[in-house]
Amino acid sequence: xxxxxxxxxxxxxxxxxxxxxxxxxxxxxxxxxxxxxxxxxxxxxxxxxxxxxxxxxxxxxxxxxxxxxxxxxxxxxxxxxxxxxxxxxxxxxxxxxxxxxxxxxxxxxxxxxxxxxxxxxxxxxxxxxxxxxxxxxxx
Numbered sequence: 001x002x003x004x005x006x007x008x009x010x011x012x013x014x015x016x017x018x019x020x021x022x023x024x025x026x027x028x029x030x031x032x033x034x035x036x037x038x039x040x041x042x043x044x045x046x047x048x049x050x051x052x053x054x055x056x057x058x059x060x061x062x063x064x065x066x067x068x069x070x071x072x073x074x075x076x077x078x079x080x081x082x083x084x085x086x087x088x089x090x091x092x093x094x095x096x097x098x099x100x101x102x103x104x105x106x107x108x109x110x111x112x113x114x115x116x117x118x119x120x121x122x123x124x125x126x127x128x129x130x131x132x133x134x135x136x137x138x139x
Contacts, residue, residue, distance in 0.1 A: 011075060011076055011079040011080075012076070012079040012080050012082070012083040013083060013088065014079040014082045014083050014087055014088060014089060014090055014113075015088065015089040015090070015116075016075060016078075016079060016089070016090045016093050016111070017089065017090070017091055017092075017093065018092065018093050018094070019091065019092070020091055020092050021091060022089055022091065022116060024119065025089075025116040025117060025119055026116070026117040027091070027114045027115075027116060027117070028114075028115045028116060028117040029114065029115040030112060030113075030114050031082075031085045031086065031087050031112075031113040031114060031115065032085070032112070032113060033110060033111070033112055033113070034078050034081045034082045034085065034087070034090060034110065034111060034112070034113045035077075035078055035081070035108055035109065035110040036073075036074045036075060036076065036077025036078030036079070036080070036081060036108070036109045036110075037074055037077060037106050037107070037108050037109075038070045038071070038073035038074040038077065038106065038107045039100070039104060039105070039106050040070055040104070040105055040106070040107070041103060041104060070107050071095060071107055071109065073107075074095070074107045074108060074109035075093070075109045077109070078090065078093070078109040078110065078111065081113075082113040085113050086115065087113035087114055087115060088114075088115055088116055089113075089114050089115075089116050090111040090112065090113055090114070091111060091112050091114055092111050092112050093109060093110070093111035094109070094110055094111065095107060095108065095109055096108045096110065
């Protein structure tokens with residue numbers, strides 16, 4: 001699994017944000033908590049942290065990419081669950097991790113699956129620039 005090349009996380013058609021709301025969109029319905037898990041072995045050879053060829057540690061960039069891929073796997077699992085509920089967004093997404101056994105650990109992505117109200121194209125009068133508001137005022 002490779003990490004996406006974009007910063008905006010929209011996976012399985014589900015927007016993921018760490019904020020409690022999506023700016024400019026109202027939450028129409030709260031569907032409930034969703035989570036995704038990525039399990040990993042603590043075996044450094046099996047996970048790619050140590051080179052099988054040389055026995056030495058892989059570079060920092062390789063180790064970082066492996067850890068990022070683990071988190072994205074958990075996010076993918078979470079968004080797949082949210083999509084099954086009919087959500088179009090997950091708000092308040094967080095990560096957690098724990099050691100499951102002496103040889104396994106998990107990374108968990110969790111948040112609240114929601115349905116967002118349709119986006120409006122109209123800018124509320126209170127947020128319009130004063131010149132625009134004045135120019136569009138009707139008599």
